Amino acid sequence: MPNKNEARYNYILNLADNTLVLGQRLSGWCGVGPFLEEDLALTNTALDIIGQAQMLLNLAIEIKGEGTVDDLAFLRDQHQFKNVLLVEQPNGDYAQTMFRQYMIDSYHVHLYRALVDSSEKQLAAIAEKSLKEVNYHKERSELWIKRMALGTSEGLERLQKAANNLWHYQHELFENSEELDKLVKQGIAADPNQLQQNWLNDVSKLLAKTPIKTPQSGWRATGGRLGHHSEYLGKMLCEMQFLQRAYPNCEW
Amino acid sequence: MYSQGLRDSKAGDDSPELLEAFQKRIDNEEKIEPRDWMPQAYRQTLIRQISQHAHSEIVGQLPEANWVSRAPTLKRKLILLAKIQDEAGHGLYLYSAAETLGESRHKMFEDLLSGKAKYSSIFNYPTLNWADVGAVGWLVDGAAIMNQVALCRTSYGPYSRSMVKICKEESFHQRQGYDIMIKMAQGTAQQKAMAQDAINRLWWPALMMFGPSDKDSKHSGQSMKWKIKRFSNDDLRDKFINATVPQAEYLGLTIPDKDLKYNEKSKTYEHGEIDWNEFVNVIKGNGECNQQRMDARNRAYDDGKWVRATAAAYAKKQQKNEKVA
Amino acid sequence: MKLYEVFLRAKSGLSHKHVGSVHATDAEMAMQNARDLYTRREEGESIWIVDSCQIISSNPKDKAAYFEPAEDKIYRHPDFYPIDKKVKNI
Numbered sequence: 001m002p003n004k005n006e007a008r009y010n011y012i013l014n015l016a017d018n019t020l021v022l023g024q025r026l027s028g029w030c031g032v033g034p035f036l037e038e039d040l041a042l043t044n045t046a047l048d049i050i051g052q053a054q055m056l057l058n059l060a061i062e063i064k065g066e067g068t069v070d071d072l073a074f075l076r077d078q079h080q081f082k083n084v085l086l087v088e089q090p091n092g093d094y095a096q097t098m099f100r101q102y103m104i105d106s107y108h109v110h111l112y113r114a115l116v117d118s119s120e121k122q123l124a125a126i127a128e129k130s131l132k133e134v135n136y137h138k139e140r141s142e143l144w145i146k147r148m149a150l151g152t153s154e155g156l157e158r159l160q161k162a163a164n165n166l167w168h169y170q171h172e173l174f175e176n177s178e179e180l181d182k183l184v185k186q187g188i189a190a191d192p193n194q195l196q197q198n199w200l201n202d203v204s205k206l207l208a209k210t211p212i213k214t215p216q217s218g219w220r221a222t223g224g225r226l227g228h229h230s231e232y233l234g235k236m237l238c239e240m241q242f243l244q245r246a247y248p249n250c251e252w
Numbered sequence: 253m254y255s256q257g258l259r260d261s262k263a264g265d266d267s268p269e270l271l272e273a274f275q276k277r278i279d280n281e282e283k284i285e286p287r288d289w290m291p292q293a294y295r296q297t298l299i300r301q302i303s304q305h306a307h308s309e310i311v312g313q314l315p316e317a318n319w320v321s322r323a324p325t326l327k328r329k330l331i332l333l334a335k336i337q338d339e340a341g342h343g344l345y346l347y348s349a350a351e352t353l354g355e356s357r358h359k360m361f362e363d364l365l366s367g368k369a370k371y372s373s374i375f376n377y378p379t380l381n382w383a384d385v386g387a388v389g390w391l392v393d394g395a396a397i398m399n400q401v402a403l404c405r406t407s408y409g410p411y412s413r414s415m416v417k418i419c420k421e422e423s424f425h426q427r428q429g430y431d432i433m434i435k436m437a438q439g440t441a442q443q444k445a446m447a448q449d450a451i452n453r454l455w456w457p458a459l460m461m462f463g464p465s466d467k468d469s470k471h472s473g474q475s476m477k478w479k480i481k482r483f484s485n486d487d488l489r490d491k492f493i494n495a496t497v498p499q500a501e502y503l504g505l506t507i508p509d510k511d512l513k514y515n516e517k518s519k520t521y522e523h524g525e526i527d528w529n530e531f532v533n534v535i536k537g538n539g540e541c542n543q544q545r546m547d548a549r550n551r552a553y554d555d556g557k558w559v560r561a562t563a564a565a566y567a568k569k570q571q572k573n574e575k576v577a
Numbered sequence: 578m579k580l581y582e583v584f585l586r587a588k589s590g591l592s593h594k595h596v597g598s599v600h601a602t603d604a605e606m607a608m609q610n611a612r613d614l615y616t617r618r619e620e621g622e623s624i625w626i627v628d629s630c631q632i633i634s635s636n637p638k639d640k641a642a643y644f645e646p647a648e649d650k651i652y653r654h655p656d657f658y659p660i661d662k663k664v665k666n667i
Binding site: 039040044053054057146148150154156158239240242 | 314316317324326327333336341343344347382435443558563569
Binding site: 285287288289334337338341344345348351357414417421560563564566567570571 | 578580596597598599600602603606614617618634636637
């Protein structure tokens with residue numbers, strides 16, 4: 001693959017893997033949600049997100065010029081995944097799931113808004129379709145943040161714990177690199193600095209309406225883009241890829 | 253209140269005149285609506301049947317959800333998720349229908365969680381390989397659809413309307429299941445073995461889904477008279493077998509019934525003896541997965557308690573704030 | 578949780594039609610739940626949510642008094658008036 005393509009490939013794969021891994025996590029709630037209506041609603045989110053993964057992976061293989069969407073999803077090992085560490089974190093309780101969701105929804109909204117104007121035409125088309133979906137996801141997760149933070153004391157306590165667990169995973173969403181910078185200048189990728197500003201604006205506005213305190217500095221997650229993941233990803237893939245690994249070259 | 257239905261008919265006022273007038277409406281194929289007068293036994297039978305049906309959908313999510321994380325392709329994962337989501341939706345439509353009879357979903361749900369209420373015996377069997385997901389769609393949903401199509405014309409309006417909606421949505425469930433079976437049966441030797449293994453385990457439990465044989469079915473007579481039920485258990489079971497055996501032949505799979513034979517005269521299949529002891533035992537709670545399914549439902553309910561509580565508290569506070577403003 | 582009735586408009590030009598109910602803690606949640614439950618297959622483009630308690634329904638006992646008196650007022654229907662086929666545009 002020529003260098004120029006490799007940068008595009010890496011960028012798309014990062015976006016694709018974020019949705020793929022998050023989709024796999026979300027589907028873990030299917031059938032066991034906190035009440036029936038919510039079970040259905042969160043599955044809708046999972047379906048949207050996995051659908052986005054499909055489209056993005058498809059674009060990645062077009063750039064690479066070989067393989068299939070399922071090859072990428074089921075036959076790569078964890079060090080080849082480029083997702084941020086946030087999305088591979090376990091579902092935990094509903095507070096953890098929803099706080100993670102809100103962080104990523106807010107990121108997705110700004111990301112896709114920016115990518116609608118990407119010079120990579122197919123990426124722009126995916127962004128346009130996905131933007132409608134993530135706008136709704138964000139509306140939902142935002143409301144859940146409020147319900148937990150401003151409802152019962154247990155809700156607040158659990159949400160605060162989730163915030164403490166997940167807050168330090170945000171930075172990775174906005175990491176810059178030489179490679180990415182070039183893509184931004186070419187009008188292909190979204191500017192991470194701009195995204196971060198918009199994201200912080202959003203999140204602090206919402207959290208200001210609640211008693212949630214954001215934890216200060218401390219450790220920062222990093223490495224996903226380079227294939228350095230948390231221990232959780234390997235185990236998740238073990239389960240997700242089981243059939244394709246145990247029975248290679250089958251039609252399903 | 254519309255949905256919760258008003259109990260206009262009180263216990264004990266089932267006078268012969270009212271009963272006769274009610275039966276006349278049924279015989280005229282009129283639909284009974286929530287606030288219409290109805291005999292207590294009609295109401296109770298419906299609440300029992302509709303809520304059992306709803307519980308089956310909700311518990312039925314679990315054996316399939318067992319494979320969501322391991323679905324072999326992204327397409328299969330999406331289909332499976334959408335299907336399980338439909339089951340939740342169908343449970344919901346049915347609880348809604350039962351609520352119009354004056355029973356709250358909360359009460360019905362508690363009866364399920366405490367083990368008091370029953371649900372379809374089929375969901376107490378495990379899903380052990382990927383072909384089981386196919387077989388559940390093909391056989392279990394296939395059997396369910398036979399039942400549900402028949403129920404679209406049931407005499408109680410809300411039940412009938414929810415069945416129409418459910419049948420419309422379910423039509424893809426059986427097809428996606430059969431689609432998996434085709435891929436497995438036409439795949440490698442290992443895949444084919446999984447497919448045969450799945451049908452071996454699920455065939456008989458699927459036949460049991462139609463309930464006891466007509467001669468042993470205690471609720472059937474009155475339910476048929478009231479047109480809650482419109483076909484007998486055995487009739488529907490035979491219909492299912494006649495439709496399904498050729499489908500198994502197309503797949504090149506063997507139905508695990510050595511007594512199964514085609515009757516040239518009646519142009520129907522005759523099946524071997526069903527193990528009714530097993531059926532009764534599973535219904536009683538002694539199936540392989542009864543405990544596991546109930547634990548899973550209870551865990552989800554308990555884990556969700558604080559979520560529901562905080563949402564309710566938030567709503568209450570918001571309402572207060574609005575009033576102040 | 579409270580019970581809300583859900584009405585959907587399938588497409589513009591049609592009226593909203595009752596499709597079922599949802600449980601929710603407030604109207605906002607009811608709206609989202611209705612969207613997630615009742616429009617999975619593009620069944621609607623507009624949703625109405627009504628608190629179930631707010632619906633006022635006629636009593637089936639009044640059926641005869643309310644609705645049967647209209648039965649014999651056949652002069653309200655156009656086919657009550659026979660007119661020669663030769664007469665057009667009426």
